[in-house]
Amino acid sequence: MKIYNTLTGKKQEFKPIEEGKIKMYACGITVSGEAHIGHAYQALIYDVIRKFLEKIGYEVTYARNYTDVDDKIIAKSNETGIPADKYALMMIKNIDKQMERLKVGEPNVWIKATQCIDDIIGFINQLIEKGHAYPTEKGDVYFSVDSFPSYGRLSHRNLEDAMNGVRVDNDESKKNPLDFALWKSAKQGEPSWASPWGEGRPGWHIECSAMNKKAFGDRIDIHGGGRDLIFPHHENEIAQTEALTGKPFVNYWIHNGLIKVNGQKMSKSLGNSLLLKDLMDKYSPETVKFALLSTNYRGDINVTDNLFPDAEKHLVEFYKVFALAKEKGVEIDGEYKQIDDKFNDAMSDDFNTALALSDLFSHFKTAKNAILSGDEKAGCMLNQIKKTYSLLGLFEENAEEFIKKYQKVEKVQAPKEVIDVAEQRLKARAEKDWAKSDELRAVINQMGYDIKDSKDGYTLTKKQ
Numbered sequence: 001m002k003i004y005n006t007l008t009g010k011k012q013e014f015k016p017i018e019e020g021k022i023k024m025y026a027c028g029i030t031v032s033g034e035a036h037i038g039h040a041y042q043a044l045i046y047d048v049i050r051k052f053l054e055k056i057g058y059e060v061t062y063a064r065n066y067t068d069v070d071d072k073i074i075a076k077s078n079e080t081g082i083p084a085d086k087y088a089l090m091m092i093k094n095i096d097k098q099m100e101r102l103k104v105g106e107p108n109v110w111i112k113a114t115q116c117i118d119d120i121i122g123f124i125n126q127l128i129e130k131g132h133a134y135p136t137e138k139g140d141v142y143f144s145v146d147s148f149p150s151y152g153r154l155s156h157r158n159l160e161d162a163m164n165g166v167r168v169d170n171d172e173s174k175k176n177p178l179d180f181a182l183w184k185s186a187k188q189g190e191p192s193w194a195s196p197w198g199e200g201r202p203g204w205h206i207e208c209s210a211m212n213k214k215a216f217g218d219r220i221d222i223h224g225g226g227r228d229l230i231f232p233h234h235e236n237e238i239a240q241t242e243a244l245t246g247k248p249f250v251n252y253w254i255h256n257g258l259i260k261v262n263g264q265k266m267s268k269s270l271g272n273s274l275l276l277k278d279l280m281d282k283y284s285p286e287t288v289k290f291a292l293l294s295t296n297y298r299g300d301i302n303v304t305d306n307l308f309p310d311a312e313k314h315l316v317e318f319y320k321v322f323a324l325a326k327e328k329g330v331e332i333d334g335e336y337k338q339i340d341d342k343f344n345d346a347m348s349d350d351f352n353t354a355l356a357l358s359d360l361f362s363h364f365k366t367a368k369n370a371i372l373s374g375d376e377k378a379g380c381m382l383n384q385i386k387k388t389y390s391l392l393g394l395f396e397e398n399a400e401e402f403i404k405k406y407q408k409v410e411k412v413q414a415p416k417e418v419i420d421v422a423e424q425r426l427k428a429r430a431e432k433d434w435a436k437s438d439e440l441r442a443v444i445n446q447m448g449y450d451i452k453d454s455k456d457g458y459t460l461t462k463k464q
Contacts, residue, residue: 001056001348003222004298006230006253007154011350016221017251021059023216024050026107027208027225027233028065031091032072035098037274037292037303038226038259038266044289044393045256045297045351046224047105051391052347063109063215066092070113070204074190084191085114098276103285103393109215113207117193120202120210123244124182132243136173139185139198143205145178148239154253155231180236182206205236212241212249223250227257227298257300266303274303284406287312289393293353309408315394316407318360321368322399325382328371334380339363340388353392360385414460418447422458425451 002011016022026046029039043064050062067073068088077084113120124141127133132147145151145159152158159178181203186192192199202210212220218241225234234253241249259266259274266273279288291311295301325332339359346355363385370378386395414422425440444451444460452459 002350003252003254004350006255014252017219022053022222023220024060024062024222025212025220026064027229029095030067030070030072031088031095032076033091035095035276037276037279040102040276041259041292041301042226042256043099043104044292048353048392049351051105052351055391061109062107063111064107065208065211066112067204067207068092068112068114069191069201078189098280101280101285102276102288111211111215113202113211116210116214119214120206121195123206123210123213125196126244127182127240130243133182135197138173139200140173140181141183141197142174142179143182143240145176145239148243151239152235154235154238157231180205180232205233206240209237209241218245218247220250222252222254224254227255230255256297260300260302262304263302283308283312286315286394286397290315290357293392294357296352296354312406316403318364319399319402321364322382323403324368325371325378326399330371331379332383334383336377336380336384339381339384343388414449418444418449418460422451422460426457
């Protein structure tokens with residue numbers, strides 16, 4: 001199996017630190033607002049990666065965090081008048097509810113920043129003792145970037161590039177403008193904890209390092225997150241963790257792409273954030289997953305008006321093959337190893353869900369032809385599709401119900417003779433002549449069309 005490693009800039013053969021076991025951590029959500037599609041995408045990606053690693057035989061311990069104290073949460077607290085800790089808990093509850101609707105699996109370890117304050121303080125103390133951090137008179141503590149010569153190797157930047165690439169907090173008490181806060185002195189109205197440097201709270205970057213160390217110790221196999229976290233967040237994680245332990249922190253850094261809306265980066269400032277709740281109110285979990293996983297995880301996803309409707313349409317067509325099998329009395333049972341092997345090959349090449357999903361079109365075409373020709377492999381193929389692609393959260397619904405609920409009926413321009421019969425049937429229904437109505441429906445079906453009654457009259461669709 002090969003994984004693209006951001007640290008080396010290339011795909012590498014995967015080798016775990018400990019034979020047969022994997023320690024995996026993914027940066028979770030800063031709970032300053034409701035979950036949006038970007039949060040859903042990241043949670044989905046690392047859930048799928050974890051499940052595939054388990055499928056091929058690894059024992060995976062997957063940890064995920066909630067950042068429940070930071071500047072954005074405090075700003076929201078001040079804006080809403082809700083204490084920061086209560087606001088964070090409220091958001092976590094709301095986010096969990098939406099993730100449950102999306103049917104994203106739970107990690108083995110959930111961890112929150114506020115559960116690790118003592119660990120964070122101990123971590124910072126050791127960095128100060130080793131000469132990698134320094135307190136200021138105001139009670140802040142900064143990491144000294146100059147004390148870590150390999151700073152910038154994850155993002156492939158030198159210090160000059162780093163200076164140009166990040167908004168620098170120009171605190172005069174810093175030794176270097178790039179030095180970043182490990183501990184922030186308390187400000188009025190903000191949550192704070194006692195520390196050797198006075199009342200304060202942790203900086204964002206130290207939280208993930210301390211949570212990682214608490215969950216796993218000094219080293220982990222895989223660390224994931226969005227590409228926007230490479231610099232400075234993950235760069236700073238490497239610096240502070242390796243400065244403390246003197247060991248390589250992460251073997252494989254993997255980063256998912258970002259969400260764009262009609263070509264623009266999704267952001268609150270642009271007003272184009274797509275809330276997960278709104279998405280789940282409109283589409284099935286399988287539709288959302290199919291749409292998001294149809295792009296390789298390292299690429300950006302461009303959310304256009306057609307992204308989710310097209311995914312829904314594809315799934316309806318796939319489910320029609322399951323429905324056809326039932327109609328023809330095909331028993332959906334058995335194995336079809338070629339489908340599973342092809343899936344494993346795609347996923348073993350840097351978790352290529354896009355390739356795995358593209359294979360479905362040929363799988364279902366072959367299965368449909370097998371059903372129509374009476375080939376016994378049809379049932380094995382469909383059963384294997386259900387079994388294999390359940391890893392991506394697909395084909396777990398009842399086929400008939402899914403089709404009924406999500407098939408979009410489009411009006412078509414039917415020939416005049418078909419419309420004439422439909423109008424006769426409409427008249428028969430108005431007169432409550434149900435027997436004649438049924439006879440005329442059968443005539444319409446024989447002419448190659450389906451008719452669906454509606455409050456506006458009827459809709460005709462050409463049979464597939």
